[in-house]
Amino acid sequence: MRVEGWLTDIALRGDEAILWVRDPSGGRIRLTDRYHPDFYAEPRGVEPWELKSLLEEHPKIRGIAVETRVSSINRDGEKTVARVRVGRVEDFRQVSDQVETLPLVARVYDVDLPHELRYLSERGLTPMGRVEADADEKGDITSIRPLEADLEAEPPPIRTLIFEAELGEEHGSVTAMNHLMKAEYTFEGDLITVLHDFVDYFADVDPDVVCSSQDDLERLVSLCRLHGVRSSGQESGGGPILWEGRSHLTPHTYRRLGIAGLVERVQFTKAPPRLSADWAAGKCIDSRQCYDARRRGILVPRADDYQPVTTLAELSDTDKGALILAPTVGVHENVALLDFESMFPNLIIRRNISYETTGRPDAPEGFIAGFTRDALGRRLHFKRLRRGLRRGSERWLWCEERQTALKEMLVVIYGYSGCFANRFGSMDAYMEINRQARDGLVAAMNVARSHGYSSLYGNNDSLFVTRPDALPTDYEALAAEIAGAVGLPMAVDDVFRLLVLLPKKAEAEIGALNRYYGVTLAGDVVCRGIELRRHNTPPYVAEAQMRVIEAILGCASAEEAATVGVQRAHDAVEEACAGLAEGSVPQEKLRVSTILRRSPAAYSTRPGHVAAAEALAMNGTRVEEDAVVDYLYVDAGSHNPFRRVKPAAYAGGRVDVGKYVDLVRKAAESVLAPFESPADEALTIKTTRLLLTRDRDV
Numbered sequence: 001m002r003v004e005g006w007l008t009d010i011a012l013r014g015d016e017a018i019l020w021v022r023d024p025s026g027g028r029i030r031l032t033d034r035y036h037p038d039f040y041a042e043p044r045g046v047e048p049w050e051l052k053s054l055l056e057e058h059p060k061i062r063g064i065a066v067e068t069r070v071s072s073i074n075r076d077g078e079k080t081v082a083r084v085r086v087g088r089v090e091d092f093r094q095v096s097d098q099v100e101t102l103p104l105v106a107r108v109y110d111v112d113l114p115h116e117l118r119y120l121s122e123r124g125l126t127p128m129g130r131v132e133a134d135a136d137e138k139g140d141i142t143s144i145r146p147l148e149a150d151l152e153a154e155p156p157p158i159r160t161l162i163f164e165a166e167l168g169e170e171h172g173s174v175t176a177m178n179h180l181m182k183a184e185y186t187f188e189g190d191l192i193t194v195l196h197d198f199v200d201y202f203a204d205v206d207p208d209v210v211c212s213s214q215d216d217l218e219r220l221v222s223l224c225r226l227h228g229v230r231s232s233g234q235e236s237g238g239g240p241i242l243w244e245g246r247s248h249l250t251p252h253t254y255r256r257l258g259i260a261g262l263v264e265r266v267q268f269t270k271a272p273p274r275l276s277a278d279w280a281a282g283k284c285i286d287s288r289q290c291y292d293a294r295r296r297g298i299l300v301p302r303a304d305d306y307q308p309v310t311t312l313a314e315l316s317d318t319d320k321g322a323l324i325l326a327p328t329v330g331v332h333e334n335v336a337l338l339d340f341e342s343m344f345p346n347l348i349i350r351r352n353i354s355y356e357t358t359g360r361p362d363a364p365e366g367f368i369a370g371f372t373r374d375a376l377g378r379r380l381h382f383k384r385l386r387r388g389l390r391r392g393s394e395r396w397l398w399c400e401e402r403q404t405a406l407k408e409m410l411v412v413i414y415g416y417s418g419c420f421a422n423r424f425g426s427m428d429a430y431m432e433i434n435r436q437a438r439d440g441l442v443a444a445m446n447v448a449r450s451h452g453y454s455s456l457y458g459n460n461d462s463l464f465v466t467r468p469d470a471l472p473t474d475y476e477a478l479a480a481e482i483a484g485a486v487g488l489p490m491a492v493d494d495v496f497r498l499l500v501l502l503p504k505k506a507e508a509e510i511g512a513l514n515r516y517y518g519v520t521l522a523g524d525v526v527c528r529g530i531e532l533r534r535h536n537t538p539p540y541v542a543e544a545q546m547r548v549i550e551a552i553l554g555c556a557s558a559e560e561a562a563t564v565g566v567q568r569a570h571d572a573v574e575e576a577c578a579g580l581a582e583g584s585v586p587q588e589k590l591r592v593s594t595i596l597r598r599s600p601a602a603y604s605t606r607p608g609h610v611a612a613a614e615a616l617a618m619n620g621t622r623v624e625e626d627a628v629v630d631y632l633y634v635d636a637g638s639h640n641p642f643r644r645v646k647p648a649a650y651a652g653g654r655v656d657v658g659k660y661v662d663l664v665r666k667a668a669e670s671v672l673a674p675f676e677s678p679a680d681e682a683l684t685i686k687t688t689r690l691l692l693t694r695d696r697d698v
Helices: 046-053 089-101 113-125 192-205 214-226 251-269 281-295 312-318 341-351 367-387 393-418 427-450 471-488 539-553 557-581 607-619 656-675 686-691
Strands: 002-013 016-020 026-035 036-042 063-069 078-086 107-108 130-135 141-146 160-166 170-178 183-190 209-211 247-249 330-340 454-459 460-464 492-502 511-520 525-528 594-595 628-633 645-647
Touching: 002 026, 002 089, 002 113, 016 130, 026 141, 036 046, 036 089, 046 063, 046 312, 046 511, 078 089, 089 107, 160 192, 160 214, 160 251, 170 557, 183 192, 183 427, 192 214, 209 251, 247 251, 251 367, 281 367, 281 393, 281 460, 312 454, 330 427, 330 471, 330 557, 330 628, 330 656, 341 367, 341 427, 367 393, 393 427, 427 454, 427 460, 427 471, 454 492, 454 511, 460 492, 471 492, 492 539, 492 557, 492 656, 511 539, 525 539, 539 557, 539 656, 557 656, 594 607, 607 628
Parallel strands: 160 209, 209 247
Antiparallel strands: 002 016, 002 130, 016 026, 036 078, 036 107, 063 078, 130 141, 160 170, 170 183, 330 460, 330 492, 454 460, 492 511, 511 525, 594 628, 628 645
16 A cells, blocks of 8 residues: 655664554554664774674674775765664664674764664654655555655644643543643543543544643553553553554643644654654754764764863864954944844855864865755745744744744754764864854954944844944945855844943943843834843833833933933832832732742752742642742742742732832843943832832732
């Protein structure tokens, strides 16, 4: 039979590869293929054929071949090695460890890769990608090949089931949700009935991706096994139908990536979603590099083989790092933000910078240039497609998820090139990217200066410039000229009517990186690096800071902002503090929201969100890792962490008014710092002094 569809998952056990394919009509097909995991052994003191003869006696080795492989990405020669195929997946680790310890083996390669990646690279397949396979009536594959990836925004017909569960010893409930995480169906009542009903519902949906908390997943599977619950359509004798051939995502990952973003991440890494969905970007790049290396016949060293050693003199001479032009603190008029579009990926592609090409101007395309070009091309395609769509529409969101997932990879490729954890890493490549980025920014500043522009702030791949008489068209022309001179694409990201560049909090005379706010010619307020951009800032504090910003940016000139604007800002702060004193602020606007990165027990101290999570747990509410914890300050100065805060779910009663006044005051000081003199003591507010002596309920 001929099967065509999307490869949703793969599992390896024994001598089999089990593949699940979702076909266009919505069916889910299970196929099997032969799989014998392999690795490479480099002989020491003997000929490769002699090593082959020795290893052939091992009972768990299925076959050995002598092959010539590229010794490294640097292409510094080839090596003749023994390719060892192990009979079963379960024996791979034992066999590879035994071979590695033999005196006649100098080194082993390709040993620390996931089996899924090993199989997929051998077949040239991509998870979540389209495949075409021929199989017999039993589902055994006779041939399989990948089909070309498309540039459609809509994700493949991947089926997703999202649920949350509350399961006790006798009763329980399971709620299935839609893609917006809104409840659709709830199964509740007697535990056994709930389990049967949900498992039958699960079988009807037949998902490829299951989204739930890890605890809910494990509890549900455990109870199904304990009570022998199976789908009504399942063959007798089997365990629960849950999870085989399906990928599990936490709600946090699902919200961050979406299905379209998950597909892009998986197709970049070449690893199934159940493995790669939560990987750090560096591990994603490592996975892609290992896949491509195996496809190109390059031996893959262990992950811990690269340990760059650089002397202090070498660092001083060659590693200058990135170039940053310190911000000119203060308020400025008519400022353009010029941005090198995807500067580091473009440098890798256009200047052919890779591990093996540094210092070789005539080198063929570098190893990392290929997958960087592919990822950048796809990202730019979805960014362009997004511009023509209604913001927030379904297709717009698909494009946003895809380009965001690709950006996560692209911004790390450059830094990962010299990382100690990169098994193929090269400090030379990393430093060359930095050097060319520095040269590009300097060239951009020189072009701007030649046309009478002043540079206010430069940071790696962006430059803030101003000229009193410049029009938007002048800035566009400047960006085009810089692009031509440097050989990298540049665009005008924004033109600000007013822009305030902020100082460091501890050093008022020195500009802070990526801390500014401004208003564009179109009237949009843009903020970076300040409190209202942080998720753990209470909504009321963020609103107060925005009113301060609007008081400054609502002025017609920099001079007016420094006088009238500052006075209006002070009035806005006084008004915000008065609202706290009067008790007119809803507690919902005072909540602090912080992500719990680990389980509460894993923290050595009890900051507010940890204390709140523990308080919830004491009252029977489980808080998962990566969950958002909302809490209120009730006595911020207390020595007892459980008296400092309370969970926001327990609304009512008193809050620490003085603490919230202090947060408002500090948020205002943060954005008014360029306008305040030391003698002003940075916003001395009568209301603040008064409130700090009060103890009121809100």
